[in-house]
Amino acid sequence: MAEQRKARRGGRPPGRTPRREMLIDAALDLFHRSGYRNTSTTDVGAAAGISGPAVYRHFANKEDLLTAVLELSSQLMETAAAEAATLPPRGALDYLLDSYAAFCVQRPGLSIIWLEERRNLTDEIRERIGGHHQDYIWMWTTTVAAVRPELARTEAHVLAQLAIGLMTSVTFLHLDPRHPGQIDQEGMRRLLAETGRRIVFQTTAAELAAAVHPARRDAVRATW
Secondary structure (H helix, E strand, O other): OOOOOOOOOOOOOOOOOOHHHHHHHHHHHHHHHOOOOOOHEEEEEEHOOOHHHHHHOOOHHHHHHHHHHHHHHHHHHHHHHHOOOOEEEEEEEHHHHHHHHHHHHHHHHHHHHHHHHHOOOOHHHHHHHHHHHHHHHHHHHHHHHHHHOOOOOOHHHHHHHHHHHHHHHHHOOOOOOOOOOOOOOHHHHHHHHHHHHHHHHHOHHHHHHHOHHHOOOOOOOOOO
């Protein structure tokens, strides 16, 4: 079914002007490679071919740039979740697996920046963006529960987190997809999606029951 309906990959949300988009892409690359604290707004402007003062026509400060980068991640997840919601459970799972595998291979910086740099955001912004990520994980949990109805909700959540965590981990391999000699993007995407599929369908109820405390089988909270 995954092959029958291809996931949208590499798309970008509407409403971004060319210069703003160039700045967001430059900030994403620099925050990923050099870190938020080691990157200035002048660096971002130079990488985008835009003068330092002109950056402030689009962003109030460096934190505003970081927010825009991480909101891009949220928007891509929201788009994937909305598309998955239109499909039957198995098709939705295939779509989530394929689209998130592509997300991790093609844009590894987004996951790394969220995990490593979110502490630089205000509590309000961090909670807002984190809430979008949690909604995305809940979509996974609901979908896994639908294709594995014999599992308790917590067990479905564990499987969803295992699959997401596996695919997210590839972003820390420091493989730059801009250099095709390092990885085959399509091959890596297929490997991640298929391995995630095995986690969901081949992990037994007995294995999950042994890993989840009985008192917690019906209590679950997304924390990624």
